[in-house]
Amino acid sequence: MTRQPKEADEVTQPPEGPAAGPAPEPGSPAWWQARYAERDRRRPRAGGLTLARITAGALELADRDGLDALTMRSLGEHLQVRHTSLYRHVASREELLIETVDHMLGEIRLPSLTAGWQAGLEEGAREFRRVLGAHPALVPALTGGQLLGPHALRAREHALGQLLDQGWAPRTAVHVYLTVTHFVIGSAVLDSGGAARTGPQRAAMTELFAHLSPVTHPVVRRHADLLNAPDGVDEFTFGLRVLIAGLGRLHTEETEA
CATH class of the missing domain: 1.10.10.60 (Homeodomain-like)
Known part of the structure; x- marks a missing residue:
């Protein structure tokens, strides 16, 4: 095997001061x-x-x-x-x-909330999910550390700033940002972990539910088709719509208080 030539590296200046203690946990x-x-x-x-x-x-x-x-x-x-x-x-x-x-x-395209915070949150959530869906192999690594890198902070700064500009109180704006972000991540983690159901998988689950005992599982048996109709995109879209609708009600309550 041919040895690859050594590539020049960036020069790191040695840290100043006394020796540091134990190295912090990566991602902390x-x-x-x-x-x-x-x-x-x-x-x-x-x-x-x-x-x-x-x-x-x-x-x-x-x-x-x-x-x-x-x-x-x-x-x-x-x-x-x-x-x-x-x-x-x-x-x-x-x-x-x-x-x-x-x-x-860093691949996330930051949305503009000029059309309103609801449209901006929905666009941002869908864009975040798009990027995660483009790199499913890396999704499990999302939980390996807190998202505090430069690109994560760029998105955090943008979203919080836009929410505040749209009239959200600072404490609530933080909750809104974290709730939507965690919803997207949770959806992507479930999909990448095998929870996303293909058409054949949904058909197999419908078959399973339809053959359950009407004595022990009458509701599941009766609604077997409905329980397995939505795919991952349908579930995400419905969940996001309900989440933003609920946030809209909260925003109205806060502004009228």
């Missing part, structure tokens, strides 16, 4: 704070290996081969660099996954 607020400080010290070298290139390659590899296939060594081969050079930017596969998730979130 303390970890992200240290990452931001490190990026401020980093001086890129022209043509060097960058974190953006690493995470873009990791996303490509996960999309193509699945999350289990994404290792530091396989990523080095994919990028045609020595895998040891990756450790200048991410200390472990766990850190790589956290940074790659944030890179994925």
Whole structure:
């Protein structure tokens, strides 16, 4: 096997001051704070290996081969660099996954709420789900750390700012943002974990329900067709519509109080 030439890396300035204590948990607020400080010290070298290139390659590899296939060594081969050079930017596969998730979130097109906060929330939720649906292999990694990277904070800043501009009280705006965000993530996690039902799967479940005992499960048996009619998109659309309608009622109550 031909040895790949070593690619120039960014130069990291050594941290100043006394030796630090135990390293913070990857994905935690303390970890992200240290990452931001490190990026401020980093001086890129022209043509060097960058974190953006690493995470873009990791996303490509996960999309193509699945999350289990994404290792530091396989990523080095994919990028045609020595895998040891990756450790200048991410200390472990766990850190790589956290940074790659944030890179994925950079694909989200931020909506405008000029047409109203309801339309903006719906557009933003659908766009978020679109991006997660385009990269299903990486969805399980969403729960590996808190979403506090630069692209996640970009979306958070935008959504909260728009909600506040539309008249939401700060405390409620935070709850609205988190509720909608977690709804989208929960839907995507269920879909990626096999809860999403294909047409044949729904037909098989209908068959199962239809043959249940009318004594023990009369309601499920009677509504077997209805219970298995919606697919993942239908469920998401209905849930989002109900969620936004409920938030609209809450907003009216707060503004009239």
